[in-house]
Amino acid sequence: MSTAVDFDDYLKSLGRLTSHVDPTAATPEAERIVEATGRLGGLLDTDITGLAAWVRDNPNDVPVLGLAVGLSQEKLKNALRDRFDTSGWHGLARTQPVELVTWLDAEFDLVRMLRTQMERTYTFADILVARAGTRATATRAGASGRRIEDEIEDIARDLGLDYTTRSRFAGRNGRTAPADLIVGDPNSADIVVAAKGFDSTGSKLTDAVREIEEMAEVRLPTQLVLAVIDGIGWKSRQSDLRRIHQLWATRQIDGMYTLVTLDRFRADVAEFARLRRLI
Template identity: 65%
Template sequence: MPAVPFEDYVASLGRLTAVNDPTAPTPEAEDVKDAVASLEALDAVDRESLAAWVLTHPEQTYVLALVVGLSREKMKNHLRNWFNTASWRKAALGQSAELVEKLDEEFDLVRLLRTQRNLTYTFGDVLVARAGTRATATTAGQSGRRIEDELEAIAQSLKLPYVPRARFEGRNGRTAPADLAVPGTGRDCVIAVAAKGFDSTGSKLSDAVREIEEMADARTGGQVALAVVDGIGWKGRMADLKRIWGLWDTGEIDGLYTLATLDQFRTDLANFASLRGVARLP
């Protein structure tokens, strides 16, 4: 059968998912309502009562994440970070008190649950909650920029010329992305830095790995490649993280850092800039 014209093929594409009716009952919605009913039935809300609730409702523990504005996926990422497991059931049964303590210390669980149990919600509140994914996406973008901002601040403190979010040219005219290029872009780039921070998992992490690999593959022997990679989202993509680490281990990139080791990054950046003759700004 001969291929149809590309335009006809594109025009034949349809939606795979059904139209979503947010008011329609679903098993997931009923599970949330059951969990809420049991939380509303608690005589008191404190760490002890919630630890007991978690222990008797391990499958519904994810609802506590919803109370503090976390998605299930983000809850899993925090569980990996805290307890080396993505299973809220396992954490609930094995470390119920510690789980509640973490949620309360880092996300103010007890206060938020007390407050929300006693509120009356309007139609506007419901729509605002449904629009919350947009706010979450904005917050995720801001957290992704945190590392870039930190790196720019370090370059400024060292009085190094740089260009953010650029491309540099390496061997045989190959180009690659750099979240920070010192002192400039294209052939002028002497030090290329990747900044990749994620607290959630997804395709962006794979894209980040690919960009760092492109950077390592393109750079010449006279260029320096560094990467600052952080965020608990990587704990859900350990194979990808190990690929980045492997580039460092084999010398294909010259340094790998987290926010906790930015002091070392600052020292290395200053040393590499000095060795490569990058002039400081007046």
């Protein structure tokens, strides 16, 4: 297995998981919103009747009404499921357009919000305020974490290993711990891997450390415990990163990797799998 490298060397190997996004760049989603608002602006009457006809004719554009009242697509889905027992706005727009718009107006003041915003002239300051409140950063953060999970899953699949993702494995004295990748039966796992990638900081990094510490506490001597850690968020939480590195240095876990050292991760997993006759 890999020998623990110096902490500072590991720190230098951390990279950004999410690329910078130009907020002025055109995207397919932005173009759809522009087209939808253009059609919305062409309404003769921005009232319940007019909006009901609009959503019936433009069912794909219901999320634009959600954005107008401050609902992200995820929040819109959750609200629809709570009210209509379905998150599918397409079907609701076609079959219950009046009920859909009436509910949006009653719950979120849709008609007034639309009239106010469509008649207003916006300044650069308004644009920056809107960007400050966006949840796009949170979405990208989730994607960055999944990137590492996807990479290690691809390696396990390519090696022909039987694996489970995002579950718990059993260790000593019947105790269990979480893992992002489990090779073998979770009740008698052979290899367990933590995948923790963050470009932003916060308590979630400390939570990630606790999970890896729990893995180290629960593990059996016959189990291989690895951690793939990356993202520039860790550079702001070096004390947390040191706790994981110390687990590696004291052999409480068997390996610690970044995306740039996944070739070493693959080699270590393959070596252990051959020794255990998993491949």
